[in-house]
Amino acid sequence: MSSRLTGDETALWQAAARVLDANWTGTATVPSPGLYPHQWSLDSAFAAIGLARHRRDRAERELLSLFRGQWTDGMLPHLVFDDRLPRHAYFPGPELWHGGRRPGRSPRLVQTSGLTQPPLQALAALRLHESAPPPEAERSRDFLRVLYPCLAAQHHYLAESRDLAGSGLAAICHPWESGLDNSPAWDRPLAALRLPPAAYAPDRTPRDLPTGEDYDRYVHLVALLRAREYDPAYLRSDHPFAVEDPLFNAVYLASEHALAEIAELTGHDPAPHRERAARTHTALLDRLWDADEGCFRARDLREDRLLPVVTVASFAPLLDPELPGAAVRRLVDLLLSARFAGAAGYPVPTCDIQAAAFDRAAYWRGPTWINTNWLVWHGALAHGHTVVADLLYGSTLRLVRQSGFREFFDPFDGTGRGGHEHSWSAALVLDLLG
Numbered sequence: 208m209s210s211r212l213t214g215d216e217t218a219l220w221q222a223a224a225r226v227l228d229a230n231w232t233g234t235a236t237v238p239s240p241g242l243y244p245h246q247w248s249l250d251s252a253f254a255a256i257g258l259a260r261h262r263r264d265r266a267e268r269e270l271l272s273l274f275r276g277q278w279t280d281g282m283l284p285h286l287v288f289d290d291r292l293p294r295h296a297y298f299p300g301p302e303l304w305h306g307g308r309r310p311g312r313s314p315r316l317v318q319t320s321g322l323t324q325p326p327l328q329a330l331a332a333l334r335l336h337e338s339a340p341p342p343e344a345e346r347s348r349d350f351l352r353v354l355y356p357c358l359a360a361q362h363h364y365l366a367e368s369r370d371l372a373g374s375g376l377a378a379i380c381h382p383w384e385s386g387l388d389n390s391p392a393w394d395r396p397l398a399a400l401r402l403p404p405a406a407y408a409p410d411r412t413p414r415d416l417p418t419g420e421d422y423d424r425y426v427h428l429v430a431l432l433r434a435r436e437y438d439p440a441y442l443r444s445d446h447p448f449a450v451e452d453p454l455f456n457a458v459y460l461a462s463e464h465a466l467a468e469i470a471e472l473t474g475h476d477p478a479p480h481r482e483r484a485a486r487t488h489t490a491l492l493d494r495l496w497d498a499d500e501g502c503f504r505a506r507d508l509r510e511d512r513l514l515p516v517v518t519v520a521s522f523a524p525l526l527d528p529e530l531p532g533a534a535v536r537r538l539v540d541l542l543l544s545a546r547f548a549g550a551a552g553y554p555v556p557t558c559d560i561q562a563a564a565f566d567r568a569a570y571w572r573g574p575t576w577i578n579t580n581w582l583v584w585h586g587a588l589a590h591g592h593t594v595v596a597d598l599l600y601g602s603t604l605r606l607v608r609q610s611g612f613r614e615f616f617d618p619f620d621g622t623g624r625g626g627h628e629h630s631w632s633a634a635l636v637l638d639l640l641g
């Protein structure tokens with residue numbers, strides 16, 4: 208904890224640290240003990256960013272335990288299951304992903320999902336190293352030496368197996384891969400799916416969460432993927448959900464830059480990582496930039512067109528350090544307008560407030576989330592946009608002071624919603640407080 212914190216900030220820091228302590232299983236941090244009792248890859252990367260400020264040893268173990276789930280082709284699954292828990296602890300549990308027969312590429316001793324999530328782990332690992340106190344710097348570099356091959360394989364998988372259009376961008380094949388499950392951005396490709404007559408709908412539709420109809424579609428997509436053993440050739444040509452998402456690719460780009468730095472720190476060649484980052488940078492602008500709206504939008508590869516709704520993901524390419532100044536300015540204008548921060552007391556809402564799909568209470572369809580705020584804050588800071596960075600810093604801390612470390616928040620009045628004591632909400636407050 209920084210010695211510069213005020214008394215109030217110290218209390219907030221300690222409360223956040225208590226959440227991470229409570230959610231620590233001994234090897235990893237669960238997002239929220241009741242609601243999400245396993246290990247999620249995106250959540251673990253955010254947890255590691257927070258643990259770097261609190262328990263550095265745990266941050267390392269967090270990342271190592273996550274990579275136990277990595278497939279032999281480099282795919283880092285979005286879920287690593289805790290097999291000590293009963294089957295019904297979470298839907299969808301291990302059986303949905305493999306139906307009794309695991310693909311040869313999945314690990315033998317660990318049960319995982321067959322999807323991935325935004326690849327934030329290299330950025331998290333570099334931040335962990337950068338925050339090491341001088342006496343720990345060499346030990347921290349040793350940790351990076353252990354992790355580098357895993358991170359390199361993860362990025363190689365994305366470039367080889369997920370660049371479905373050969374464009375330089377990685378495509379997601381399921382809304383769960385975006386991290387923003389029921390974002391209105393996915394409404395159109397999901398509506399176009401032809402579902403089998405028997406619905407799969409699990410018994411999991413509490414208030415604020417996606418509906419049973421969404422779940423039918425999510426489970427149908429998993430059933431298709433599972434039947435083809437998540438084969439990259441099937442993803443490329445036949446799978447009905449294939450989208451190039453600005454948030455996923457902005458995180459991929461930022462992590463690729465981080466990987467280049469990790470390569471340098473550990474005696475590997477950074478050039479391939481820099482080349483890949485340059486390609487992703489160009490492709491983001493060529494394929495996802497919407498000059499009329501002045502923001503990035505997701506591209507549906509099955510229709511080869513941009514998806515209509517503008518969401519918080521549209522701002523994620525601020526994470527690109529080389530984003531041209533003109534694009535940064537247009538993103539900032541939109542972010543500060545009445546469609547986002549200008550009308551929300553607690554920005555950034557996950558969906559354009561003026562869009563028909565906006566819903567202030569519904570999960571990724573309107574509420575403000577701490578993790579997306581952190582990504583935009585981090586990007587704005589890198590571009591020297593202190594007005595935006597300070598706005599997000601202030602509103603994020605106000606949210607947790609007012610409502611606690613909730614999963615998500617009403618963007619107008621800051622009411623907390625979803626799970627309580629959510630790990631990434633706590634972890635990123637630790638990082639913000641520094």
Ligand code: 9WN
Pocket residue numbers: 238243247249250285298383385386387388
């Ligand atoms: C499906 C754990 C995860 C987050 C996702 C969030 C939610 C899962 C769910 O919870 O997704 O992966 O059950 O809805 O959307 O971003 O990683 O916190």
